[in-house]
Amino acid sequence: MTPAPALLSFLPVLLRGAAVTLEVTAASACVAFLLAILVGVARVSRAAALRTIAKVYIEILRGTSALIQLYYLFFILPLLGIETTPMEAAALGLGLTFSAYGAEIVRAGIQGVDPGQWDAARALGMPHSLAFRRVIAPQAFASMLAPFGNLLVELLKSTSLVSLITLTDLTFSGAQVITSTGQPGQTWGAVLLLYFLMCFPLAQAVRSLEKRFTVYRGPSGASNVRRLA
Amino acid sequence: MTFDAQLAFRILPLLLRGLVVTLEATLAGFVFALAGGLVLALGYRAKSWPARAVSRSLVEFLRNTPLLVQLYFLFYGLPLLGVRFSAMITGVLGLGVYYSAYVAEVYRGGVDAVPAGQWDAARALRFSRAQTWWRIILPQAIPPVIPVLGNYLIGMFKETPLLATITIPELLSAARQVTGMTYRYSEPYTMVALIFLAASYSTSLFFRRLERKVGTS
Numbered sequence: 001m002t003p004a005p006a007l008l009s010f011l012p013v014l015l016r017g018a019a020v021t022l023e024v025t026a027a028s029a030c031v032a033f034l035l036a037i038l039v040g041v042a043r044v045s046r047a048a049a050l051r052t053i054a055k056v057y058i059e060i061l062r063g064t065s066a067l068i069q070l071y072y073l074f075f076i077l078p079l080l081g082i083e084t085t086p087m088e089a090a091a092l093g094l095g096l097t098f099s100a101y102g103a104e105i106v107r108a109g110i111q112g113v114d115p116g117q118w119d120a121a122r123a124l125g126m127p128h129s130l131a132f133r134r135v136i137a138p139q140a141f142a143s144m145l146a147p148f149g150n151l152l153v154e155l156l157k158s159t160s161l162v163s164l165i166t167l168t169d170l171t172f173s174g175a176q177v178i179t180s181t182g183q184p185g186q187t188w189g190a191v192l193l194l195y196f197l198m199c200f201p202l203a204q205a206v207r208s209l210e211k212r213f214t215v216y217r218g219p220s221g222a223s224n225v226r227r228l229a
Numbered sequence: 230m231t232f233d234a235q236l237a238f239r240i241l242p243l244l245l246r247g248l249v250v251t252l253e254a255t256l257a258g259f260v261f262a263l264a265g266g267l268v269l270a271l272g273y274r275a276k277s278w279p280a281r282a283v284s285r286s287l288v289e290f291l292r293n294t295p296l297l298v299q300l301y302f303l304f305y306g307l308p309l310l311g312v313r314f315s316a317m318i319t320g321v322l323g324l325g326v327y328y329s330a331y332v333a334e335v336y337r338g339g340v341d342a343v344p345a346g347q348w349d350a351a352r353a354l355r356f357s358r359a360q361t362w363w364r365i366i367l368p369q370a371i372p373p374v375i376p377v378l379g380n381y382l383i384g385m386f387k388e389t390p391l392l393a394t395i396t397i398p399e400l401l402s403a404a405r406q407v408t409g410m411t412y413r414y415s416e417p418y419t420m421v422a423l424i425f426l427a428a429s430y431s432t433s434l435f436f437r438r439l440e441r442k443v444g445t446s
């Protein structure tokens with residue numbers, strides 16, 4: 001057994017990997033967030049065609065596996081003549097996968113706004129799109145924050161998949177360290193700990209955010225069980 | 230890019246053999262998670278505070294680290310402790326342990342929803358603690374959360390491709406084998422995606438119907 005100091009000397013390698021992990025998380029979160037808003041709004045649109053397209057998009061991306069989608073992008077896009085770096089494939093792949101879950105959050109947020117708000121806006125003479133922008137969307141957005149936070153934690157964990165498409169994230173760095181130390185047990189333990197140190201504070205922050213919102217929505221609005229897998 | 234439908238058809242039996250392994254791992258892992266989750270959920274409400282602390286922190290740790298790394302840890306770490314399992318058992322254990330943390334939270338939601346008066350009534354009738362759990366609380370707590378458990382079953386099914394990384398010959402491994410032999414990517418991966426879509430969409434329809442039948446929001 002290598003004593004702990006030996007592993008400690010490899011800490012910089014793991015930390016560099018952790019930085020890449022955060023980078024991939026940020027990039028794919030941006031892609032996922034933008035697409036989620038677009039698809040989620042389309043999902044509750046008044047145009048039936050848009051609703052159907054959004055539904056198909058969500059079902060396909062949620063129904064297949066994140067790893068398969070990554071592989072698909074990484075191995076098949078080049079065959080179509082589209083060259084992507086592993087980082088682009090990762091951000092696009094995870095972004096697409098998580099946008100489907102995000103779109104459902106957007107849909108639930110919009111549908112969760114009291115229908116009376118629509119009526120009130122119409123009574124005040126607001127056209128549909130203005131009512132959506134000024135009245136519905138701001139209220140819906142507040143209730144989406146906590147679920148989006150939970151999704152971000154899931155996304156951060158899922159970035160470990162990008163190690164399988166050759167990106168040197170934290171997981172990949174762990175594998176690299178093992179080739180030089182030959183200490184899989186300790187190294188994977190350290191990698192787990194580093195992931196925990198990134199995810200746990202984020203999860204706690206989301207929880208306090210959630211508590212703040214459920215205080216005024218009352219216990220019936222608690223969304224504690226719905227953490228997306 | 231071309232899609233050779235004949236090739237896709239030819240590799241189907243190979244992929245379906247992989248699918249069988251995937252389904253076995255999913256079901257075994259889910260049974261493990263249902264049991265492990267129950268232990269953790271009981272731990273939340275244990276009388277002794279160390280039991281509560283242990284189950285709480287275990288759930289936090291499992292939920293805040295990636296399944297892939299947990300699988301690596303078990304697969305490469307356990308043998309160092311002298312524990313030797315086959316890859317399949319390690320994979321089922323990994324899936325089961327990871328999801329038991331999520332399942333525990335689902336049970337907790339169900340248990341919290343049981344009115345406190347039920348606990349008082351059980352005590353007034355001199356039910357033992359074990360009797361209270363089995364006869365009073367769990368029968369009311371679990372049925373309403375079955376649809377949520379179903380979502381996690383589908384979630385677990387979609388995470389099984391990770392098992393390919395610890396040498397388990399499941400669906401994705403089968404597809405990789407095809408790419409290794411034929412240098413064709415679009416057919417095997419498209420077929421795998423379609424198989425996943427068919428399986429998880431039909432299961433989700435089933436649970437949606439069940440949700441309506443169980444009749445909770």
